[in-house]
Amino acid sequence: xxxxxxxxxxxxxxxxxxxxxxxxxxxxxxxxxxxxxxxxxxxxxxxxxxxxxxxxxxxxxxxxxxxxxxxxxxxxxxxxxxxxxxxxxxxxxxxxxxxxxxxxxxxxxxxxxxxxxxxxxxxxxxxxxxxxxxxxxxxxxxxxxxxxxxxxxxxxxxxxxxxxxxxxxxxxxxxxxxxxxxxxxxxxxxxxxxxxxxxxxxxxxxxxxxxxxxxxxxxxxxxxxxxxxxxxxxxxxxxxxxxxxxxxxxxxxxxxxxxxx
Numbered sequence: 001x002x003x004x005x006x007x008x009x010x011x012x013x014x015x016x017x018x019x020x021x022x023x024x025x026x027x028x029x030x031x032x033x034x035x036x037x038x039x040x041x042x043x044x045x046x047x048x049x050x051x052x053x054x055x056x057x058x059x060x061x062x063x064x065x066x067x068x069x070x071x072x073x074x075x076x077x078x079x080x081x082x083x084x085x086x087x088x089x090x091x092x093x094x095x096x097x098x099x100x101x102x103x104x105x106x107x108x109x110x111x112x113x114x115x116x117x118x119x120x121x122x123x124x125x126x127x128x129x130x131x132x133x134x135x136x137x138x139x140x141x142x143x144x145x146x147x148x149x150x151x152x153x154x155x156x157x158x159x160x161x162x163x164x165x166x167x168x169x170x171x172x173x174x175x176x177x178x179x180x181x182x183x184x185x186x187x188x189x190x191x192x193x194x195x196x197x198x199x200x201x202x203x204x205x206x207x208x209x210x211x212x213x214x215x216x217x218x219x220x221x222x223x224x225x226x227x228x229x230x231x232x233x234x235x236x237x238x239x240x241x242x243x244x245x246x247x248x249x250x251x252x253x254x255x256x257x258x259x260x261x
Contacts (some may be wrong), residue, residue, distance in 0.1 A: 026063075100180045141161040142158075144157065144159075154242065155242045159181065196226055
């Protein structure tokens with residue numbers, strides 16, 4: 001793609017689109033806006049449709065198609081009569097691994113909190129028992145929480161923990177309204193998560209889950225199923241539902257250039 005740059009005032013320096021490039025103009029525009037979003041160029045204000053038309057020398061239809069795709073990716077939001085806004089609820093950090101959601105939320109500069117929906121001792125049931133390698137009638141500690149970032153629901157976690165009777169009693173007294181579940185297990189019992197397996201799926205919420213997570217219209221939901229281990233012992237089975245616009249799972253492979261500024 002041929003690249004030329006020109007200043008456009010508050011928006012910064014942007015690429016003039018190349019009509020000779022086989023990539024559609026809306027896709028070129030979306031790519032440039034995506035780059036600008038990632039670089040924080042639109043943190044103060046996202047340009048209007050009219051400004052983008054003038055800046056890039058394209059039609060309003062091209063601008064709207066580019067914005068439509070960025071909205072579908074959860075990068076932008078539009079409100080009738082108010083314009084287009086940058087979505088600031090995404091956490092550009094991996095959900096996979098023991099770092100956990102609480103750490104990702106605080107690292108992104110949001111206030112992390114949880115609301116406990118369920119905290120009880122009950123049989124494991126077939127699904128959790130199979131994953132944990134125990135009998136379905138074996139009693140486990142069930143924990144269900146809504147996870148929040150700046151007061152907005154981000155994820156719904158449901159965990160089954162393999163603890164003995166004394167541990168389950170002590171666990172009930174722990175603070176589950178903030179922080180990591182794994183941090184609490186280590187603090188109370190010295191149980192440290194050393195590894196795990198996870199499966200990621202795109203799913204549809206049921207009515208109860210939707211009322212708790214409150215996803216936007218057309219917003220997808222990711223399911224993460226996890227088995228976490230403390231040494232060679234399966235300690236936790238977890239099913240998490242994560243709002244699709246609330247979390248970015250990224251990966252880098254091979255040799256890549258540094259981000260363009």
